[in-house]
Amino acid sequence: MSKELIRLAGCTMAFDDEIVLNKIELSIQDKEFLTLLGPSGCGKSTTLRIIGGFLSPTSGDVLFDGNRINDVPPYKRMVNTVFQRYALFPHLNVFENVAFGLRMGETVIEEQDGKQVRRKVKIPEEEIQSRVMEMLEIVNLGGFEKRRINQLSGGQQQRVAIARALVNRPKVLLLDEPLGALDLKLRKDMQNELKRIQKAMEITFVYVTHDQEEALAMSDTIVVMDKGSIQQVGTPEDIYNEPKNAFVADFIGESNIIDGIMRADGVVEIFNRKFQCLDGGFAKDEAVDVVIRPEDVDIVPVDQGQLKGTVTSVTFKGMQYDIIVDFYGFKWLIQTTDLCPVGSTIGIKIDPDGIHVMKKSRYSGMFGDYSSYSEEYDEINESQEGWDDEK
Amino acid sequence: MKSKLSWFSVPYVIWMAIVVVVPILIMAVYSVTTAEGALTGENFVGMGDYAGVFLRSFRLAIIATLVCLLIGYPVSYWMAKEGLRFQRVAMALIMLPMWMNFLLRTYSWMSILENHGLLNQFFQKVGIIGLYNSLTGQSIEYFTMLRTPGAVVLGMVYNYLPFMILPIYSVILKLDVSLLEAAQDLGASGAQVFRKVILPLSLPGVLSGVTMVFVPSVSTFAISRLLGGGTQMMLGDLIEQQFLGGAYNPHLGAAISMVMMVIVVVCMAVMNHFGEGEEQAVML
Incomplete structure (x- = not known):
């Protein structure tokens, strides 16, 4: 002890x-x-x-x-x-x-x-x-x-x-x-x-x-x-794995943070579709933040996907590709080893343990959207170079 | 880049050669020749007569330098520790007298220190002279301040103090605060931080301050003439006499100048040798 x-x-x-x-x-x-x-x-x-x-x-x-x-x-x-x-x-x-x-x-x-x-x-x-x-x-x-x-x-x-x-x-x-x-x-x-x-x-x-x-x-x-x-x-x-709010989820690793509604224990609704998850203990129909890590998204053929979206950008990162995918106007970052060309439509599947539900906090809506991915990317680099700005 | 820089430095080199090297060479030639142009060592041999002047010059210059250091270091330290506004005001106050002509300032001191000058009048008014008389049983009308070694030292300190404060102040100001924190963190109390870190790291400033006060002090002639009133002849006066005064003998004057220069250069070299390690360290 x-x-x-x-x-x-x-x-x-x-x-x-x-x-x-x-x-x-x-x-x-x-x-x-x-x-x-x-x-x-x-x-x-x-x-x-x-x-x-x-x-x-x-x-x-x-x-x-x-x-x-x-x-x-x-x-x-x-x-x-x-x-x-x-x-x-x-x-x-x-x-x-x-x-x-x-x-x-x-x-x-x-x-x-x-x-x-x-x-x-x-x-x-x-x-x-x-x-x-x-x-x-x-x-x-x-x-x-x-x-x-x-x-x-x-x-x-x-x-x-x-x-x-x-x-x-x-x-x-x-x-x-x-x-x-x-x-x-x-x-x-x-x-x-x-x-x-x-x-x-x-x-x-x-x-x-x-x-x-x-x-x-x-x-x-x-x-x-x-x-x-x-x-x-x-x-x-x-x-x-269990970030408490959108800030932690965003600061530690990359995260897609999406608005969701908790329909029941283990069921969360995103983009009007129900997903299985492991979280519970929320009020029925409570608005929540949903975190999905870029590496927890599986790319599948369009007809087998839970959601389908359009690839808008691809960055080769050595071990994987970072791709930005547009789902109904909300852009996700997905890390994949398969090359998906820009403009192609893909389907995705997310396992229940890849979905993490958080209570709404004052950070809700501030992070987790990759619409301006390149800007955020610059920010990350800057904060690493700017270590000496802080006294 | 390097060749470009050295190209730009050509005018500087030429200028320095004309105003520094050539005059020193002329002096060197003068010092070993007679008026007729014959080679001689007599100028140096006869210098023993002036040993007293040499001694006085170096003694007064050393005292003035020490006094400047004793006043200058604490002032610099205190200034560097205070806020920016205080620093600006203090800096302005230190620089302000320097905007006035050097001779004018020294003349002012004459009228302050005179037997019936401002200071003695003040002492008279507040009864310090009366008190002194009643304590010692003497009956003086004034304190003799002008035409004493003390007046000369005062003049030197007054005129050259800024040259001590500025370099020390700028070195202390640039000290990395995290070094002081590191020392505290490692168990050094306030006094230990000063002794083990601040003092050694500010030595380069002290060295340049000492140089900048000592060199003009040892060769001054105006201060010693005006405040010493002829009783406190120093090397500068002696040399001046050989060139412009009654004792016209530029060859002897040149010889004295050469000896003084050698002594000063040797002193500085010895001092800088001690400070070398620190200097390097601060360059880092």
């Missing part, structure tokens, strides 16, 4: 009159890999900075092991951060960068008169030496200790940043989009590397990213955020 390590209780953060975080409730378990996922400006970095101690919430409490730590300054917290752009000290070499935290001494928490007192204890030089060398080995940087920071590649700097944080043996490691500056190949390698380190060190990682693939690949728990609120918390499978 895992135990709770950090709790954010009703944390609100406001800068001037702008509310950046709105009463968020979040529980982080010991030794888990938790990812805060969301678009730029959703409040994920702010949440991380609150845990790190760089911001104090306007209202609400931050609890660490059950103790309130709102007013504990960053240098006395048992968390360390890997910063977005590494923030390595340019005037120190690799060894001294990693040793920085150890030279500042170790924080010890003592009970005194029933109150917690945090004290710094000096670490002997031999221990600093051995811990730094050991950590450099762990991040595969043995032999680099005398190098200057500007002599390192982006990936190596990333490793130094991770070593510099981990050498202090924090209870929690906070990572703020740490892989954003790396190229795709290196990013994939580092994802595995981070996961390996997290397993080996047995500590909690709180990871901030806007990259849903990264989140799905690495996390034990994903927290999807938007506009300062938590939209959904769950395992990667939960989040992908």
